[in-house]
Amino acid sequence: MPKRNGNTASASPETPVRMKGAQMVWEALLREGVRVIFGHPGGAILPTYDALAPYEAAGKIHHVLVRHEQCAAHMADGWARATGEVGVCIATSGPGATNLVTGLATAQMDSVPVVAITGQVPTNLLGTDAFQESDVVGVTAPVCKHNYLVTDVNELPLILKEAFYIAREGRPGAVLIDICKDVQNAEGWFRYDFEIDLPGFEPWPQVDMEAVRKAAELINKAERPLVLSGHGVQLAGVGRELLQMVEKAEIPVVTTLLGTGNIPESHPLSLGMGGMHGEAYANRAVQACDVLIAMGMRFDDRITGRLDSFAKQAKIIHFEVDKAEVGKNVVPDVAVIGDLAETLPALLPLIEERRHQVWLQEIREWKKDTEQADILNYEVDELIPPFVIRQLWHATHNAKNGPPIIVTDVGQHQMWESQYFTHEYLGQLITSGGLGTMGFALPAAIGAQMAHPNRLVWAVVGDGGFQMTLQELAVIKQEGDLPVKIAIINNGFLGMVRQWQQLFYEKRYVGTPVWSPDFVKLAEAYQIPALAVTKPEQVAPALERALNTPGPFLIDFRVKEEVNVYPMVAPGAAVDQLIRRPKPAVMQGYSGVQPSW
């Protein structure tokens, strides 16, 4: 079932044009609407780079030179998440291509459409262990939706079109095209108006209306319904429909990490994130509901905790476009397979208007209990990370160029951000959820900023993750002072690992203390204005200054060490068996920051 600007053959056939394989790449990219690509040149991809010159000179395609190929994939990923379009990265053979692997795996795990183009040694050298040769198709096959080795220039136009089609349609993912150097140099006929015929690719499964009706029936009968919504809601662009549905039937919503912002978190029906570091009341709701409506999510172990005790009391309805995710971890009572953009609007009229005040009151009681223990309710005399995150929300949520896109790295700060920042719209948070790739934030923020030059983009990153990809600061400068704002939550540790060592390995902090350079001086070396913050009262002025400084800005928040992320579900435990926030010793009236709930 072809959908969404994908598989269209034009009415009047295109006249084939004779050109080199290298030029075909750019012609195809133009037709796919690609404006910016991220890459790093090298020997085996040089013909393609050479053919870019006229396109770049004409301002049609802009190439961003990265400092490490992994970040090219992350930038394409950030671009794709910020726009919903396919992100494109390009690298040379051998080490260039193997460096892409982490970035491609990150995109694939989070269902982000990314196309990677790599050079390969000439066909006559394939398999000879030639200089900078590696089996890129073999290496990347397990982390890609599909990949290609191109050994014939006549196949190139179709492979390019197929790659974009496969990356974009259905559940999105990463696709790699490995092009031999002689193919880039060879001439062939180019046209792009094929109709794609892939008998083995079923991106949009037929919607079974009977399943939709069954789901509606279950939802209408439910007394304690709960929606568990994931990234799929954003990918299908059905945030509004979801909100309509939950308001109509008064159903509270728990999200996954990547589902953050599917409905505004300030909405009374939003319970925020569930799972390992989800709020206690969100997880209790999952374990107490009678009908669990899972939408566009895949029951990852971070959201389910121990599977055999996950929502056992509930009937489970699973809305999902990828058939293989249905029944993989949790076997649903009703599976509604198909595009959420089709199934959710079909479901809406079948849902009855309902009120669930008893159920919501119960959840509100649990919430009160959480608020008692929450950090936001008492005075802060030390610089603790949740406070920094909350201040960031205060400073930015009314910003003149709109609420910011937040890009987080992986670790404690990522969880604090999801807990203490109130996300108001779909796709406001960009983060590596599935693969959990440290070093993701800075390059992904650059990608998102390239996509939205006038939007406010904040990279929130730990001191550990920042040092994995900090070389990309140079890209911020080279691209003409991209206005990316960077907040380093610097606690001198690989914080999340340290937290596990504290809780499960008797505080043996092996390999977790991190020595860091002076990030302010480092930023100066990159000619990026920066500030260090050590006290709570400095936070608001520092954020103010960052927002008022045009171009990039870096703030090094030297926060209290050894602060833990709570609540926490220990790995392998049931989601309602959590380690709660320790109750503060002194509860004082707190002024300034209002809790988000």
Next chain:
Amino acid sequence: MKYTLIAWMRDKPGVLSRVAGMMRRRNFNIDSLQVGHSETPGISRMTFVVDGNDRMVDQVIKQLRKLVDVTRVENISEQPIVAREMALIRVSTNAENRSEIVQLVNIYRGEIVDVALDSMIVQIVGSEERVASLIDLLDNFGIVEMVRTGPVAMARGQMEHKYRRSTAVWRAQANGRDATAVERFRTGGV
């Protein structure tokens, strides 16, 4: 429990490694795997026997279907099927026991395909049990060398034709010629 699955896929280098790689990555246990041509040019047919439970097999099938090169997957475990294996067995012989072995092989409707003074090669085609039982018997005489395939299988009875999907380009390549420009542009699927 053992399940028999049939998968149709593009006949192209690398497809087998994609399938095998996916199985290994997802920790599925393959008992045997046979690949060969199907009735459709450009499409090869794989017979799997996998060991596991219903949920695992459900995942195997769904994950196989996700591979772009795999065009169709069928679970024929519940259906009446014809499943056949083949084995070549070199058994050591001497003047005394040669005729006895020939008799046994005849009972099993096998064939003697090569004879030497000290040994002979027995060919047997049949169900897994029949092959296994002949091997057990011949073992008493001393098996010098053996090669045994896994089963290839087909469902009995009537069959729909719908899984013969291929594309003109795939067919052309399978027939050893380049696809014409017309074929390539009309149907896609390099």
